[in-house]
Amino acid sequence: MNHALLKLEDVRKAYGALAVTDGVSLSVNPSEIHGLIGPNGAGKTTLVGQISGLITPDSGRIFFKDSDISSVPASSRTRMGMGRSFQITSIFGSMSALENVALAVKAKQGHCFQFWKAANQYREVQNTAAHILSTVGLGGLENTPCDELGHGELRQLELGIALAAEPKLLVLDEPMAGLSPVETRQMVELLTKLKASYGILLIEHDMDAVFALADRISVLVAGKVVFTGTAEDVRNSELVQRAYLGDDDE
Incomplete structure (x- = not known):
């Protein structure tokens, strides 16, 4: 069995009394697309910052290729093989x-x-x-x-x-943001092709794209991973429906 490229263990970050990431544990394997979804304010941006080295966790550990990188700066993580694309193009x-x-x-x-x-x-x-x-x-x-x-x-x-x-791992922050339906389909096709060569952590609001791409999906709500499973598992989970997908009806 392949070792995980990326592994988070009980990662936490708080600002005052507000726990932004609250005991997050997840992993990304080689040649896997792991989707991360959650409503606005769930803590996704902070978690991506912790993974990429822009934000230091208060506690917990982050491993990349079996090395503890919890205190490794962002530039060193890039040199180690962690690639990131942002919501806003640079x-x-x-x-x-x-x-x-x-x-x-x-x-x-x-x-x-x-x-x-x-x-x-x-x-x-x-x-x-x-x-x-x-x-x-x-x-x-x-x-x-x-x-x-x-x-x-x-x-x-x-x-x-x-x-x-x-890179060995791609951390993709909203790659579908602002894309037309045709452009989204093209991006889905591209990421499907890239999956053979890279592990991918996909943070995305476009649920159809996530369901089409992800081997596993983690649902982040109020800083906690409340569910991890396949797209079908997520669709069928009453917990996810209540905690996240059902929010659109409220």
């Missing part, structure tokens, strides 16, 4: 798609303070960046300025930038 709009990914490739190689003039001088870097763009469905758009890309294409590019770090 892309240089005046630069081409290829240049944006090439910068990320150079950063992975450790030339963070030199890459501005060097990124487009190395054929190997450009070839790697072009391959990544093809992987995320942007082949043929290498030289397109990012200001001219559609919203869905920017989401694909953001994912490509995350892949440039050669």
Whole structure:
């Protein structure tokens, strides 16, 4: 049996008397998509911050590839193979798609303070960046300025930038946000393809996308994981219906 890529044990974070994450335990295995869902205010953003190293837990432990990373900074987690994409894209709009990914490739190689003039001088870097763009469905758009890309294409590019770090785990924070139905289907197809090579923690409000993609789903309510199971388990759980899915009817 494969060891979990990511494992959380009783992770907690409070601000004053408010417990934002309250004893969270979950895991993500290689070649698995683990969905994390929950209503607004459930603690998802704080939990993602703890996983990525931007927020330090008050207690509990976080393991990545069997190493305790609970106090490891975000930059080191990236170097260890944890990739993250955000709800809001962070892309240089005046630069081409290829240049944006090439910068990320150079950063992975450790030339963070030199890459501005060097990124487009190395054929190997450009070839790697072009391959990544093809992987995320942007082949043929290498030289397109990012200001001219559609919203869905920017989401694909953001994912490509995350892949440039050669991660083992992808933490994807709302990758479907703002996408049209057609763009959402394209993103679902892309993530399905990527699952063979990466473990994926998918934080997402689009329930149809989560149900289509996730091997397991954890439901976070008021900082607690109240249920973990398959999409079918989640659909059939009265607890989930009361705690989360039924909120839309209230």
